[in-house]
Amino acid sequence: MKITRTIDYELIAQLNKPILELHASLYPQH
Structure with a gap:
């Protein structure tokens, strides 16, 4: 499921x- 996590990220x-x-x-101050 690493592929799914990468796509989601x-x-x-x-x-x-x-x-x-x-x-x-x-x-803009921050």
Whole structure:
């Protein structure tokens, strides 16, 4: 099941990237 975990990890990373960028734009101090 390592393949499934890798895919899930990459998918989560891709979904989190825009959220992190949005958070950074909202809170530039941090």
